[in-house]
Amino acid sequence: MGKIVNVILSGGVGSRLWPLSRKSKPKQYLPIFSGKSLFELAVDRNSRIAQEVLLVASESNLELANPALQGVSHRIVVESVPRNTAAAIAFAAFALEKDDVMLVTPSDHLVENQEDYKSAIEHGVKFAEKDNIVTFGIVPHYPETGYGYIEHEGNDVISFREKPNESTAKEFLQRKRFLWNSGIFCFKAGVFLEELERYSPAVFLAAKEAFQNSKEDIIDKELSLAIPSISVDYAVMEKSDRIKVVPAKFKWSDMGAFDSLYEHLKDNGHPTDENGNMVIGDTDKEIAFVGLKDTIVVSTDDALLVLDMNSAQKVKDLYESLQENNSDLIE
């Protein structure tokens, strides 16, 4: 039996957490969870389950990732250009032995309840050892519209569903056979590559060639550009008939936007005023709200965001417009 390897994916900026998150300081490296970053927490959480870490990251992330990896047995595969999750996981699979069990986790999600997490993962590892492609689904407790859903019967996947609208999310919650797609996966390296080759041969072949031409675990850039940029969900999960799902009850959030961060901080004692207004970030000024509720002020050295919590997803649009204008404020 192979070892369990925690494959951590660390791409993306987390543009919906601007101005906290930047190109130079992506969301997963912000030390805002009782002084720790989501990346640190992910390494810590999974090192109690896996024997080693295989980080797939861009070069600009290496320095940020390094401190959390000290004292942890690890290897790093460097993506020269981002090619989405199917390719990133393929690189990891090529770097491992066929029988190694890959526990693939995002680095920018928050998990609470370590014991529930551990028992769900151990359950998943058993399916993975039987050559299944395993996904983890969180039992929803409210009708979130920002997550994808998995329809299931026990450990069998009936269908994957896109982010629903509000009425569909409510229906999903009522029908009790839908789980939030956590983006956490578990499978043997060899099984993943078999399924990738079967269902997305173009990704398989291009990723294989790019990986084989990597130098010191830095993937060749030119060959990377030839890899179709598609998600692992689309490339494998939604197609494979070896798919299993482990329903899990650990507390999980993708911390995708300020509404998630707000709820987390509030639950952990971060102050709000009597109308639910909150200040996030460093400021040397007294900040007062009048006539507003559920408004978040996010303060950094060079920028201040004033956000209605119900529009948390729209911060991405602001980020993109700053990007189009080549603004220093996203660097």
Next chain:
Amino acid sequence: MGKIVNVILSGGVGSRLWPLSRKSKPKQYLPIFSGKSLFELAVDRNSRIAQEVLLVASESNLELANPALQGVSHRIVVESVPRNTAAAIAFAAFALEKDDVMLVTPSDHLVENQEDYKSAIEHGVKFAEKDNIVTFGIVPHYPETGYGYIEHEGNDVISFREKPNESTAKEFLQRKRFLWNSGIFCFKAGVFLEELERYSPAVFLAAKEAFQNSKEDIIDKELSLAIPSISVDYAVMEKSDRIKVVPAKFKWSDMGAFDSLYEHLKDNGHPTDENGNMVIGDTDKEIAFVGLKDTIVVSTDDALLVLDMNSAQKVKDLYESLQENNSDLIE
């Protein structure tokens, strides 16, 4: 015939413009109108009509007022404690000759259209010279609920009205016989004192004694405390039968709260984003709004106010709660 004296009242902080306005920097001294303060603008505007200025102010205001008074013939009466407008105007009247025409103006209102202003005041001075108590009423162009109203027929006052609710304000606007009470007055010193003595003898007598015991135009403090603190409207205007009103069309605002300031700044080219959000004050940060409209961020060195424009009047409540907590932020 006596001279025309511009009596400028400079009490009050302008708490609804916090954090711009402070005890140490009341609203009328903020240089935010193309670099000038409302006080400077008032002195400048009225010095084209009156021969001299008589400022009634608290001691803490003297230094702030001084620069604008350079080159203007002026005298200053210092209130040891604030005793409202009836007493402040009485002090000025006692300091002048009986036949001097007092043009009493607040120092914290904005007037535009100097020519219309001048012709309205000249019209008022004629009534004052015939021993009337003259008030100036602005022809309203929208149903403002933050101002008092004067019901009139020509130059005769039918009644004074408190700040109306919205439906009453709309009715006032439709009926076309209501004017905004501008707080600008004109009368001979002697006529004012006669009317004050008749209708509010307690104010008259106590103010007279306090004034007579002033030293170098600083009113005695102990004797000031004995003066009933009531407004000139209540003490004289609403009771006198020598009252006249001059309807006027100059552009006028009391700049009482951030909604007025917002409109003024916007009309003068101060930027807003596409949803009408505005930043007022000094900041070295980029400030962005998401999911909000008509929101004002007011930034100073030590405080930041995030305000929904429709709640501009409520800033006063915030100021008062800071005052109760002895906050440095209002000093």
